[in-house]
Amino acid sequence: MSEITLHDLEKQYGETTAVEDVSVEIRDGELLCLLGPSGSGKSTTLRMIAGLETPTSGTISIEADDVTDQPAYERNTSTVFQDWALFPHKSVLENVAFGLKMRGMSKDDRQKRARSMLERVQMGGYGDDDPTNLSGGQKQRVALARSLAVNPDVLLLDEPLSNLDKRLREDMQIELREIHEDLEETFVHVTHDQDEAFTLADRIGIMNEGELVQVGDPDEVYENPKNRFIEAFLGDTNFVDAVVTRTSSDAVHVDTELGTELVLPTDGEPDVDEGTGLTLSLRPEILSIDGETGRPEAAGKQPVATDGSAHNAVTGTVENVIYRGSTVRYSVSINGSSMFAERTDASTGAHASGDDIRLEWDGEDVLAFRDDGTRVTL
C-alpha cells in the first residue's frame, strides 16, 4: 500500500523512444489502468515501476523513497505477467511460496501463507499440482496468488487477462476488482482493452506513442477527452469534418461535410478563428433517431427539439442495418458521407435499408478537435 510517483520518465531503446515524459502520481490504494494501443509504452512503463527496465531518465518513487536505481529484486513490487511466467519445475504451492522463500521466511510459515493465498484465489486444492497442467484461468489465479503472497507495496498487472477467452476474462475482471477492494492495495493494471479498463479502474491513464495523454476517472476521460486520439480510441464515434464560418460570443457556427450548417454553443468566447478546420465528434448515444432517444444514456436529457439554439438535425438514407443483439446499428448516408446511429430497442420502430431517417442531437454534446488533434474548448 503506497503512493507511487513517476516523474518525467523516459525510456529509449537505441534510437527508438518507447516512453516519453511520463509523470503521474498513483494514489495510495487505487487501481490505475494504463490503457493504450500496443506499442504505446504502457508495458514498458509498468516494467520500469517493477525495476525490470531501467529508465533512460526520470525518477520513480514509492512512498517518498526514490527507487529509480533499485533493481527489481530489491523493490517491494510484484508483477503478474502476461504469460504468467509460472516456474514449470516447481509445484503450484512452491510457486506461490517462492517470493516468501526469497524473503527468508521459514518453510512452515511460507507454506501456510502460500496455502491461504491459494484459498484466496480459489485454487486451494491445487497446491501439489504441476503448473504446466493447469488451464489459462487457473494459471492466472496462481500467478496472482504468487504476486500477492509477498504483500507488495504495489501490484503490477501486465495484461494478465489478455490470453483468456472473453467469458473467463470478464469473470476475472470482476474477481480482480473484488480482490482489490478487499485488500485496499495499490494496483497498476496495463491493458489494451477499454472495457477491461472501465470495469476495473478507479482511474485510467491513456497512453499513446510513449506519452501519457490523460489521466482521470473513467467517466472523465470518456466524456471529457483531452484530444482526438482518446475520443477515437474510447468507444465508437462519428467524426465529421467541418470549417468554422462564424464565431459569436456564445457559439461557433460551422459548415460540415454533411451539407448543413451546425451551431456549437460555447460557454464563453470561442478559442477558434473563422476558417479553422475542425473535426466534430458525434457519439451514437447523443443521436436520437426520428425524435426518439437512442441509447438509454441519452434518455434522461431534455427533449432535443425544445432546446432551440443548440438543436441540430440532419436527414439521410439508411444504407445498412446491422443487428447487434441489444442494439441495432444504422449506417446512414448523408450528403455523400456516412454516419452511424444506434437504437437500443431492436424490436420497435425499425428502419430498413433505403428508408429516410432523421438524426437529431443537442449541439452541447458535440466535441470539436483541431487538425492537430487538440480539443477545442466550447
Next chain:
Amino acid sequence: MTSTLHRETVENRVFQASYLALLVFMLLPLFVVVVTSFSQAGRLAFPPESYSLAWYGEFFESTRWLRAFTNSILIGVGTALLASFLGVTGAFGQELDTDDSLGAILQPLVLIPLLIPPVVLGITLLMYFSEVGLRGSYASIILAHTLWATPLVYFVMRSVFSRFDWQQLDAAHDLGAGPVRSFVHVVLPNVKHGILVGALLAFIISLQEFVMALFLSTPSTTTIPVLAWTQIRQALDPMVSVVSTFLILISLGAIVIAAIATNLKWLSKQLS
C-alpha cells in the same frame, strides 16, 4: 491380386536400405576392433584364430595403461567442468545482453580454436605453457582440451537457452531473487539437462583428443590415445583393441546418459 508398390514406398525402402548399408560400412571398423580385443594371439589379426580375455587381464595388470586411463578420466572431468562453466556463462551472458553487441564479438571468437589445426594449436600451446610454467601439468592439457570443448558446450547452451522462457527470470527477480539465487533456483533447474549434455560432450572430446595431448603430455600425464599411439609404434598387439573398446564403451555410456537425461522428463510426461 497383384500388389503394386507405389513410387514413394519404393523410394523410401531404397533410401532406408542404402542408409543402413552406409551405417554398417562405417560401424564395421568398430566391430573389428571389439572382436580383435578378445583375441588370444600376440598379434593383431581379423578374425582372431582363438578367443580369450587374456589382453583384458594384461590391461588391468599394466600400471602404464591404468595410469593413462586415470589421466584421461581426470583430464576429461577437468575439461568437462571448465568448458561447461565457460560455455554456460558465455551463452547465458549473451542471452542477457539485449542489444546483442556482445554476441557479435563472442560468437566468432568462440569458434576460432575449432578452426586452427590441432598441430598448430599443440605447438603454440606447448611454447606458451613453457613460458608460464605449466608445462607437463594436467592443467595444460585440460586448458588445451577446453579450447576445443567450450565452443561445443556454448552452442549446445545457446540452443538450450533459446528454448528457455526468459520471463521466468523476470518473475524471479520480481519476487526478490537476486542474480545468483534466480540463476540457481529458476534458470538452472530448467537447463540442467542441457548442461549435462554439454558436459558429457566436452568429456568425450577430451577423452578422444590426441594431437594436442601428444605435444603437451609427459610420461606422468600421458592420456590413453597418446599411450596407444606410442605402443602401436612398438608392437601392433590386441592391447590397442582392448583400450579402444574401453573408449568406445565410455563414449557410448556418455551418450546413453545424455539421452536419458534429456528424455527423462519427456518420458515421465508420457507415462503420467
